[in-house]
Amino acid sequence: MYSLAVSDHVMIAHSFVGEIFGPAQQLHGATYAVEMEVRRAALDGHGLVCDIGLALATLKAVLGELNYRNLDDLAEFRGRNTTTEFLAGEIFRRVKVRIAAGALGPGTLRVVLRESPVAYAAFEGALD
Amino acid sequence: MYSLAVSDHVMIAHSFVGEIFGPAQQLHGATYAVEMEVRRAALDGHGLVCDIGLALATLKAVLGELNYRNLDDLAEFRGRNTTTEFLAGEIFRRVKVRIAAGALGPGTLRVVLRESPVAYAAFEGALD
Amino acid sequence: MYSLAVSDHVMIAHSFVGEIFGPAQQLHGATYAVEMEVRRAALDGHGLVCDIGLALATLKAVLGELNYRNLDDLAEFRGRNTTTEFLAGEIFRRVKVRIAAGALGPGTLRVVLRESPVAYAAFEGALD
């Protein structure tokens, strides 16, 4: 199984609803270092899992929809806690939509968000 | 599959028995940077894999049993080499015991110990 | 010259005023990994630059005043852009106030804030 991973980062503001979140119920923010790993069983004719430039551009485009925003203001997140693990799943879904059906063939995708030196969350699923 | 990971560290002394260990047969020590990753198929009602504060407290409690100790003196390790991979398994077992049966539902747990810039060991298993 | 450094992190929300900031004029946030380095010419009787536990507690106390807050709401920052470099200076000043006059003798203090994998800012000055 071959993997290729690229990374970028995003800076957002948000707050959480629920006593379990303690002081994180206040409006605060985070820098997420985001890593996107694509896994496939074989390389293509160029010797690639996928075009690394295209992978970086896809990740940047998805992160651009969130970067420098207050997630509490975005309609698509209304009534949801935008936790690190939720955002990992959300970025997974948005990246998957941008990959033309069948473009990469069978494979899996893993998205990792590092929120601080002591915590990260991830989402992993099939690409097709 | 969602993941959440937290990390902490521990500083211990120990020695190994067996010529294969070379100079590590002498009493020496290590700083282990310890990472604990919980994986579950779905988020709970708060949008969480698990409470990150609770995860950090659980890891800290388990590491507190080992921190600043000479592992050669601990009765539970008598007759055993406390290698990095053995300790990864041991921390896995101690964390699992502290998770109330069913509290997290089905899932897996991975414990990683980084002992130096050029080596790490890990243990991974089912949570229930 | 001896140095001792400890680190922690803080998660905040804020926005900037001025066209130069582009999309960062919107309310967003950051995780700052914060490093505090104390430098002195000699060690004390215990062989220390300073008590590492006390250094960590001092840094945590100062960061606790900012953690999980929207800096735009704090009276002391009204009319100021809380840039990474400004915050490095602000944390320097707050740490310095907490160090009892003469407690450490002559020395210097450097505070570093890493805001993302590609940027950090710092402030450095005399301790007395």
Next chain:
Amino acid sequence: MYSLAVSDHVMIAHSFVGEIFGPAQQLHGATYAVEMEVRRAALDGHGLVCDIGLALATLKAVLGELNYRNLDDLAEFRGRNTTTEFLAGEIFRRVKVRIAAGALGPGTLRVVLRESPVAYAAFEGALD
């Protein structure tokens, strides 16, 4: 499942064939930080996944065949793009050959090559 991982690095020159590679069609180079992870279900009698010194020596020997070379000049890579993912597979195959059949029992091996702060590639497969 237990894991043990060791790492080293290698510096090489190469160029790629195909318009998809853009400026990387020119002769350039890379530092690859290489990580090799061995996974087995049980520890041996010493409490080890495998001898860490032997693992480091095996990785160093394989990397020594590539280090400080222009990969475009090596006969075994003629007509191939030595992409990061291809090299991860190649190092996997060379390490596997050096492990005496059955020496480690059933297990898996993962080789990761970090080529820059924003990209890595990997190959993972069975050891026997």
Next chain:
Amino acid sequence: MYSLAVSDHVMIAHSFVGEIFGPAQQLHGATYAVEMEVRRAALDGHGLVCDIGLALATLKAVLGELNYRNLDDLAEFRGRNTTTEFLAGEIFRRVKVRIAAGALGPGTLRVVLRESPVAYAAFEGALD
């Protein structure tokens, strides 16, 4: 003293002349993670050491002159060993030329090139 630092990376090929370089006399390459730190005594009216976007663009422009090249082919390096420390000085000089005289006022600049997990080189000098 305030600092602001940004980073990027570059991938090049080169070879060295002199027996002291051992196997590095062969054509090989490197990924350099490059960090550029600007230091000034005071912040400007926006609360900045300098515009972080402009700093990143300046570093990228300078690195673009070297990226994906065989340094042995560049006329300006003829007869020189393009060691990591030499390149740190060269990048310093090229960045300094791009900063309009007086644009930043008095200050210093430090350029760091990390060539592998076990080595880096740097150059530091006055900005004016």
Next chain:
Amino acid sequence: MYSLAVSDHVMIAHSFVGEIFGPAQQLHGATYAVEMEVRRAALDGHGLVCDIGLALATLKAVLGELNYRNLDDLAEFRGRNTTTEFLAGEIFRRVKVRIAAGALGPGTLRVVLRESPVAYAAFEGALD
């Protein structure tokens, strides 16, 4: 001012005397990631601050005197707390002795010991 830095690591056991050390009065240990930075005003005829292979060998030789040892057993540390900052100074002194007088010309040397993800200590001084 040019710099060149190399790094390696060491694993030791020790204990501290004094109530200020809390649980670290017990025999424990540490992995120190050690970085040695040499600074000089000019490069030599090869374009080097110093021979990187020689620098790595010097650091490895000095660390070899401490690696896999219980520092409490070493005569030269009797009656001393081998704190991280003390060890940084000690490694500085041992490296300096190994550099033949005048071999590098005027310059400075900085030794950094990272003991955990949240703490490091350093010593810096003139080379001659």
